[in-house]
Amino acid sequence: MNNKTALLVMDMQMGITSRLPQQGEVLINKVADAIKAAREKNILVIFVRVGFRRGMPEVSPNNKSFSAMKGQMTDAQLEAFMQIHPKLEMSEKDILVNKKRVSAFSGSDLEMILRANDIAHLILTGIATSGIVLSTIREAFDKDYQQTVLSDACADTEEEVHQFLVQKIFPKQAAVKTIEDWKCTL
Secondary structure, three states, X not given: OOOOEEEEEEOOEHHHHOOOOOOHHHHHHHHHHHHHHHHHOOOEEEEEEEOOOOOOOOOOOOOHHHHHHHHHOOHHHHHHHHOEOOOOOOOOOOEEEEXXXXXXXXXXXXXXHHHHOOOOEEEEEEEOHHHHHHHHHHHHHHOOOEEEEXXXXXXXXXXXXXXXXXXXXXXXXXXXXXXXXXXXXX
16 A cells, blocks of 8 residues: 555435536546546555445434435445446556445544544545535544645536535645646655
8 A cells, every 4th residue: 555545435325426427538538537546556546335225214304404305215226326337447456435414424434444544634536525525624634634635536517516516625635736746646
């Protein structure tokens, strides 16, 4: 493993990537590029996805977004929703983490995996910038992880929100780089 670093590929699953029809393919290609670079440098790749049991018993009626999803999805639809985008092929060395809420840490074993692998630096990619990326940055910052956000490997349904976060908010708690700039540091 390289430099105690892990690349987090967050919420790049069919039920979420399909919400960005125009920029979705561009984002998927960018994330695939980051994954390739990480693997070439022996950086641990961790896929993080929203994942629930059949019937979604983990979802409270008090959770506005997930409870709406629970009422609308069959178990088969949930299974399809959770599938990692096929263009982002997982290797046998990659780790898959299921989370139950917005942050990559919430309801998951991510922190245990990071500690077991002596990870100190997180490279963040994913969708949505205002969802999992923001929530994970905040929680990882509070847990004292060093972080780098790959700005062109994250996206949001609102480009203005994405730009505001990567330009104004994220630099307070993480380095913000393009994939190409990050690759130059490997």
